[in-house]
Amino acid sequence: xxxxxxxLAGGLPIADGAWGTELQAxxxxxxxxxxxxxxxxxxxxxxxxxxxxxAGSQVTLTNTFRANAIxxxxxxxxxxxxSVEISQRAAAGRALVxxxxxxxxxxxxxxxxxxxxxxxxxxxxxxxxxAAGADALLVETMSDIEEARLAVAAAKNTGxxxxxxxxxxxxxxxxRTMMGATPEAxxxxxxxxxxxxxxxxxxxxxxxxAAICRRLRASxxxxxxxxxxxxxxxxxxxxxxxGATAAFFASHYSALRDAxxxxxxxxxxxxxxxxxxRRLLSLPRRLSSRRMDREPLQQHCSARVPRRxxxxxxxxxxxxxxxxxxxxxxxxxxxxxAPDFIRALVNARCAAS
Amino acid sequence: MHDLEKLKEAxxxxxxxxxxxxxxxxLAGGVAPLTIVTxxxxxxxxxxxxxxxxxxxxxxEMLLSARAMKASxxxxxxxxxxSGAQPVGRxxxxxxxxxxxxxxxxxxxxxxxxxxxxxxxxxxDVAPERFIEAAxxxxxxxxxxxxxLTVTMGWMKTTIDAFQAAGLREKVKIMVGGAPVTQQYADxxxxxxxxxxxxxxxxxxxKLVAA
Numbered sequence: 155x156x157x158x159x160x161x162l163a164g165g166l167p168i169a170d171g172a173w174g175t176e177l178q179a180x181x182x183x184x185x186x187x188x189x190x191x192x193x194x195x196x197x198x199x200x201x202x203x204x205x206x207x208x209a210g211s212q213v214t215l216t217n218t219f220r221a222n223a224i225x226x227x228x229x230x231x232x233x234x235x236x237s238v239e240i241s242q243r244a245a246a247g248r249a250l251v252x253x254x255x256x257x258x259x260x261x262x263x264x265x266x267x268x269x270x271x272x273x274x275x276x277x278x279x280x281x282x283x284x285a286a287g288a289d290a291l292l293v294e295t296m297s298d299i300e301e302a303r304l305a306v307a308a309a310k311n312t313g314x315x316x317x318x319x320x321x322x323x324x325x326x327x328x329x330r331t332m333m334g335a336t337p338e339a340x341x342x343x344x345x346x347x348x349x350x351x352x353x354x355x356x357x358x359x360x361x362x363x364a365a366i367c368r369r370l371r372a373s374x375x376x377x378x379x380x381x382x383x384x385x386x387x388x389x390x391x392x393x394x395x396x397g398a399t400a401a402f403f404a405s406h407y408s409a410l411r412d413a414x415x416x417x418x419x420x421x422x423x424x425x426x427x428x429x430x431x432r433r434l435l436s437l438p439r440r441l442s443s444r445r446m447d448r449e450p451l452q453q454h455c456s457a458r459v460p461r462r463x464x465x466x467x468x469x470x471x472x473x474x475x476x477x478x479x480x481x482x483x484x485x486x487x488x489x490x491x492a493p494d495f496i497r498a499l500v501n502a503r504c505a506a507s
Numbered sequence: 508m509h510d511l512e513k514l515k516e517a518x519x520x521x522x523x524x525x526x527x528x529x530x531x532x533x534l535a536g537g538v539a540p541l542t543i544v545t546x547x548x549x550x551x552x553x554x555x556x557x558x559x560x561x562x563x564x565x566x567x568e569m570l571l572s573a574r575a576m577k578a579s580x581x582x583x584x585x586x587x588x589x590s591g592a593q594p595v596g597r598x599x600x601x602x603x604x605x606x607x608x609x610x611x612x613x614x615x616x617x618x619x620x621x622x623x624x625x626x627x628x629x630x631x632d633v634a635p636e637r638f639i640e641a642a643x644x645x646x647x648x649x650x651x652x653x654x655x656l657t658v659t660m661g662w663m664k665t666t667i668d669a670f671q672a673a674g675l676r677e678k679v680k681i682m683v684g685g686a687p688v689t690q691q692y693a694d695x696x697x698x699x700x701x702x703x704x705x706x707x708x709x710x711x712x713x714k715l716v717a718a
Contacts, residue, residue: 325565
């Protein structure tokens with residue numbers, strides 16, 4: 155059986171939040187590639203990943219979105235391997251590590267790069283991530299079906315489960331990718347390419363995500379990964395802030411679940427990334443004993459939200475998150491409060507279960 | 508006139524071979540190069556921009572049209588230069604420092620070229636001093652800055668400030684664009700203009716150079 159389906163056999167687990175802006179808050183210079191910090195500042199990257207795990211993330215990604223040979227220069231094998239190791243240390247058996255593979259930033263169809271070059275870049279990155287022990291590979295923020303096919307094919311070569319996720323941010327209804335692909339076209343092409351799960355991330359806002367999710371769900375039989383944008387960035391002076399609060403984001407939890415999301419969550423242009431995963435807590439025995447505390451879902455929830463008055467407490471918690479979010483300042487304001495988003499999602503899940 | 512209609516249609520549907528052949532045929536028929544550009548190439552690319560604005564076209568269609576336009580321009584450019592025809596304006600364009608995402612910038616550059624501008628494309632990850640040097644040495648009317656990421660868009664402000672410090676701010680108009688950029692941000696950092704798509708960038712650029 156597909157490991158993703160096994161992992162999904164029981165509940166809605168939660169992934170992590172923003173990386174880029176969170177690292178900026180820890181001193182990464184604007185414009186510098188966050189991925190380099192895996193080698194230069196591993197302690198700070200690890201502290202950030204650990205903050206998410208401590209906030210309740212049960213899946214943590216890696217700081218490798220750009221670490222392919224077309225998007226970035228340098229010792230990419232070292233960058234990719236280090237990132238998996240950092241995320242594993244931060245997870246410390248409490249979360250799975252899903253390694254991030256982003257687009258090349260070039261368009262094979264425009265003749266900027268050849269399909270062979272793109273495939274080779276993805277192949278090398280996927281091999282490094284797999285060799286370092288990633289649990290699954292996440293091909294994310296794609297817009298071009300042909301480029302995604304190349305990435306999925308490379309990722310599949312590792313034998314790991316492969317999730318592929320597109321950014322739907324164009325068209326009248328914000329239901330097309332930049333390249334004009336619909337959820338239906340994406341789902342069909344990606345399943346055909348062998349993806350174990352398909353989904354949507356980034357995009358224009360959590361309020362659009364349920365409709366995309368429903369269409370992906372109706373178009374294929376594989377699990378659906380949903381990490382919508384938490385809102386478009388708002389500009390205050392020259393600082394960038396994200397409009398959506400943790401409360402607003404978490405309030406869409408039920409809509410996403412009802413739309414058939416296997417893994418709802420959020421992202422905003424590499425700043426907020428929160429994914430809820432169905433039943434990560436009941437992992438297959440081999441994996442769970444290796445990686446995860448065997449804590450039943452209900453126990454996990456009740457530790458955070460007393461079952462007697464889940465609704466009231468949920469709202470109080472969310473209000474608290476909003477307050478914390480508003481207190482943050484600097485670039486990516488609400489991104490700075492990303493661990494709060496995770497907590498709000500954990501609570502929303504518990505309140506809904 | 509048949510060849511010119513064919514040229515316009517070829518640009519709109521993105522057929523570079525027909526665009527190239529129709530351009531040659533029009534020249535052979537005695538049509539002036541500048542007439543081909545202003546009377547047919549520019550209106551065709553305006554229509555492509557309009558379709559992109561209306562979201563009838565997406566990036567792939569626009570790329571095909573840009574390629575067809577470039578095929579036609581390859582033939583026309585030497586003739587325009589030797590005839591001394593002046594471009595609508597001269598634009599220096601690039602993505603700001605740290606930002607390697609150049610898909611949007613490339614589309615805007617193609618649309619500007621199709622709109623009659625001379626485009627000096629500095630590529631991606633361009634430091635402020637390179638923008639300044641190119642704008643000064645090439646006597647640009649306009650500087651176009653692109654950023655895709657919220658984590659790099661701060662360099663737009665840095666670049667505009669650098670133009671100020673170099674005493675060149677009054678010599679050029681600066682326009683900005685990219686997914687996270689808004690009119691509000693453009694105003695806050697002191698840019699002269701902002702558009703949210705490659706389709707509307709040409710109209711803005713024309714407005715700025717006319718101002």
